[in-house]
Amino acid sequence: MPSYRRIQVHTYSTDFTKAPEIVVEPELPTAGPGNVVVENRFLGINATDVNITSGGYGRTTLPVKCGLEAAGVVVDVGQSVSHIKVGDNVAYSSAGATGQFAVQLAKLAGNHVIGACSSDEKVEYLKSLGVDRAINYKKEDLNAVLTKEYPSGIDLAFEGVGGDMFKAVLDNIAIFGRIIVFGNCSHYHGDAGDEPQYGYQQNRKMQLRSASLRGFQRRHHPKDEPEHLQRLVKLVQKRKTEGRHRPHRVPRI
Known part of the structure; x- marks a missing residue:
């Protein structure tokens, strides 16, 4: 064998x-x-x-x-x-697809969705997933766009970058807004851009908005995973998420 x-x-x-x-x-x-x-x-x-x-x-x-x-x-x-x-x-x-599914599930729930990315090609892809406002942060100032276009703030942020991206989210979180942190990839190469004493500024901004911050680590939810994974699989199978999210065949590797 x-x-x-x-x-x-x-x-x-x-x-x-x-x-x-x-x-x-x-x-x-x-x-x-x-x-x-x-x-x-x-x-x-x-x-x-x-x-x-x-x-x-x-x-x-x-x-x-x-x-x-x-x-x-x-x-x-x-x-x-x-x-x-x-x-x-x-x-x-298992990397890179998190945000793609997050925006689709958010749209299924009837939300106005904002997505940040690093290229015009990704902007078009986000739009194809139903994102209402796709922002290429290489060309547009994310913080400025959020401040101008969403003066009431963001109610829920799904954040996995950290550093300057997290600051932009925190600066624009709504009163009683929520931030879900699932990663910190900007720190992988030491380019987070964090300022000294930023922890104090972060806590102060959260306090002033009565906002909440919660981390997420998949391994801490072993009992919940089977149920929610089944729900996600059914959504994909029924094509309620973006249709191309079924297994994609390629002619060769």
Whole structure:
């Protein structure tokens, strides 16, 4: 029976090359109902992997599985899967799609949605998802746009960048507004632009607006995840989110 290799973290280290190890498993996994098995041909390393292996997301008992991005070929298909077949090329990622789903779910709930991005191409993509105001922060001053166009402030912000982006959100949060922090990617390369004593300014602005700030870490909600994941999957299957968010076939890798 063919074996397969997987990557796991065996020690925490700020040097990513020292943290993972390759483990050979004697048997290939089989696809359960509603699932597929993908033979990975290419793997990616992103900031989340680095944070996990360095202990930046907290530490747990080792070893733990590692790897969030890959591209490969479907080798097994479970029951009830009709839109994917053995031999299909697939690419998947747990990074970068968060905001795309967030804006679609916000629109489904009937909200006016603002989206910030770094290129004109992404502006057009956000518009195609239903975003009401897409802002290319490379060309427009995000803080100035929010202040001018939304004088009453933002009621809910979904923020995963930090640094200057977080400041712009905080400066424009509405009274009783809420900020959900799910990441801090501007700090990954030390370019957050934070000013000294910014913690005091942050707390003061939250106080003056009676606003609330809440962090989110997926691993803290293991009991809630199955229910909400099922709801999200059903939304995608029914195409109530943007239709192209079903698995996308590519001619080759």
